[in-house]
Amino acid sequence: MTKKNSLKIDTDLVFNILLETFPDARCELEFSTPFELLIATILSAQCTDERVNIVTASLFANANTPEGIISLGQQELENKIRSLGLFHNKAKNIFETSKILLKNFGGQVPKDVDLLRQLPGVGRKTANVVVSNAYGIPALAVDTHVFRVARRLGIAEGKTPQRVEEELKQIFPSEKWTLVHHLLIFQGRRICYARKPNCEECPLKGICAEIRNVE
Numbered sequence: 092m093t094k095k096n097s098l099k100i101d102t103d104l105v106f107n108i109l110l111e112t113f114p115d116a117r118c119e120l121e122f123s124t125p126f127e128l129l130i131a132t133i134l135s136a137q138c139t140d141e142r143v144n145i146v147t148a149s150l151f152a153n154a155n156t157p158e159g160i161i162s163l164g165q166q167e168l169e170n171k172i173r174s175l176g177l178f179h180n181k182a183k184n185i186f187e188t189s190k191i192l193l194k195n196f197g198g199q200v201p202k203d204v205d206l207l208r209q210l211p212g213v214g215r216k217t218a219n220v221v222v223s224n225a226y227g228i229p230a231l232a233v234d235t236h237v238f239r240v241a242r243r244l245g246i247a248e249g250k251t252p253q254r255v256e257e258e259l260k261q262i263f264p265s266e267k268w269t270l271v272h273h274l275l276i277f278q279g280r281r282i283c284y285a286r287k288p289n290c291e292e293c294p295l296k297g298i299c300a301e302i303r304n305v306e
C-alpha cells in the first residue's frame with residue numbers, strides 16, 4: 092500500500108524516483124573495516140567526504156587500528172589530519188576513542204548505537220552511520236543533507252535531526268533505512284543544495300512540498 096505522511100507526500104514515489112536517479116547511492120567515505128569507517132566518520136564533521144578520503148588514504152596506510160593510532164601518538168595523528176577542519180579536537184577524540192576501544196571492547200568497534208555514542212566524538216549520526224554501513228544493522232542517520240531534503244520534500248516536519256530520524260523510520264521499512272539515508276544525501280549533495288536548490292532540474296519537482304508551498 093502506498094504510504095503518505097501528514098503532508099500527503101507519496102513516500103514510495105519519492106523513494107522510487109530517488110533510486111532511479113541515484114542507483115549507485117552509497118556511503119562515499121572509503122573504508123575497509125568498521126574501525127576505519129568510525130574514524131572516517133569522526134573526521135567528516137564539517138568536511139567533505141572527498142577531503143576525508145584523501146587524508147584517510149594516507150592515515151590508514153600507517154594506522155588503521157586502535158593499536159596503530161596509539162602507536163602513532165596524538166601529535167603525529169594531528170599532523171596527519173591537519174588539512175581537515177577541527178583537527179585538534181578530532182585528533183584528541185580519535186586518540187581517546189582508540190584507548191577506550193582497546194580497554195573496554197577488545198579493540199573492536201561495538202555494534203550498539205548506545206555504546207558507540209559513549210565514545211568521544213561519536214554522536215547519534217556517527218553511531219548510526221557506523222552500525223548501518225559497517226555492520227548492516229538497520230539505522231537511519233540524519234545529517235545536514237537528510238535533515239534539509241526530507242523537510243523540504245515534506246516527508247518529515249521535525250525540528251531536530253532526532254525527530255526527523257524518528258519520522259523517517261516510521262515511514263520506511265527498516266530494510267530501506269540505510270538506502271533512504273544515502274539517497275537523501277545524494278539528492279542533497281547533487282541537486283537540493285543548501286543555498287540554492289536546483290529545483291528546475293529536480294526529478295522530484297512535481298511532488299515536492301517546498302515547490303508546492305511557493306506556487
Ligand code: SF4
Pocket residue numbers: 243244282283284288289290291293294295296299300301302
Ligand atoms: S524540488 Fe527543489 S526543494 Fe524540492 S527536493 Fe527538488 S531541489 Fe529540493
